[in-house]
Amino acid sequence: MRDGPQGPGGRASRSRRRGEPAKGRASRRRRRGEPAKRAARVIFHDVYTNVPPEEIERFVRSQELGRLVTVAADGTPHLGLYPFTYDGAAFEIHLVRSDEQIADLGVRPRCMFEVDEVLATIPSYWVDPENAIMATAYHRTVMFDCEATVSGDAAELAAQQMRLLARYQPEGGFRPVTPDDPLYHGAIHHITAVRLDVRSRRAKFKLAQNRPLDARAKIVDELRKRGRPNDERAAAALTWTIEQEAKR
């Protein structure tokens, strides 16, 4: 099993698509004494991170829960899953006041908010009859480096609940949340509103972009034949990468 870049495969395929021999442009660059076009950053390798911003936004908004990752004073990481709103600049979530992650944010407001979708693991022989290293996993992951602001203000909490409900329950079917309604008094004093201002973002869409288009098409076929619960979704995600290359 191999997680990460797959050597020259992705580049070579792109060169071939443009009618050049494999590695032609890279070796020409070397002959000219130019540095490699981009420094190798392995986990966030270009082939997986070069995702159009509008697709990242679409994906983030399609996710029902996100993961807040905080770090305690002693360096221990903590994680929790939360429903969220997102406006492109900040996330909003709420936690129970006594939650350890609220204590973490009091010490260290810098944190991560992450959304991901596990799509599939595939056997190596879908790609190569012998090479086990071709076994891999597909997923979409976006990580936001955030600065948290925590508020226990009742009016702010009620307003935040209304924004969360507007996302998850737009059809209504509830009494508006206000700070003074006795129905909500207890709950509001039990929770804390957290606003996560986004400082930067990294996406990793690991969707076989390192494989030539015909290999990807074959994987799509195999996923559809196998038909595990997420395989159709994985096939659609790989097909999206094929369509993206056709647009370039």
Add this chain to the structure above:
Amino acid sequence: MRDGPQGPGGRASRSRRRGEPAKGRASRRRRRGEPAKRAARVIFHDVYTNVPPEEIERFVRSQELGRLVTVAADGTPHLGLYPFTYDGAAFEIHLVRSDEQIADLGVRPRCMFEVDEVLATIPSYWVDPENAIMATAYHRTVMFDCEATVSGDAAELAAQQMRLLARYQPEGGFRPVTPDDPLYHGAIHHITAVRLDVRSRRAKFKLAQNRPLDARAKIVDELRKRGRPNDERAAAALTWTIEQEAKR
């Protein structure tokens, strides 16, 4: 929307099931001058964390990818999704050598390995006609506090690849991974084996255990009627909690 414990609901329903008036056993305990049975730990409230160990094991082994959470020297958290093996005492994953998470583990071998399954968000009116706070989210999450050991040894890497393949590709269809096979030489020198020894574990199965059995049964019906992609899985998970209480 409310994430967290829901007050006395869960306890009361359990007492009622045993033919006692709501809160009967708790108040009897108070009359006898005994402390509450367990201290309140909010995010890991008993009602969500009291999951049989064999069910936690089953869930962890059913997941295809897990999340490694590491903390950099400057306190920044990092996260990556990986295929894994798990033997009940340790996880095994592999990363690219130059990955920032390998640098993190060099500084701070303590880390988290997490698996989760997002099941559903539900509207409040499935539970109450007025109270918006009843809107919630269901998920299963298990977090492992781990100590990492990193190895770049070729023989160890090859052996680890074989263990990963035994899990994900038991049907074979590849040439055995050995440190000397030229087919694998490059890849093996590109990756690092990580072993994560489990020090402790916390589970949060948030599956409406805070609701009386009849309310849970109604949510199960509504999930099946709604029929989003994960709703059947969510309905099965809530049904499991109903069956668990019947066993007690």
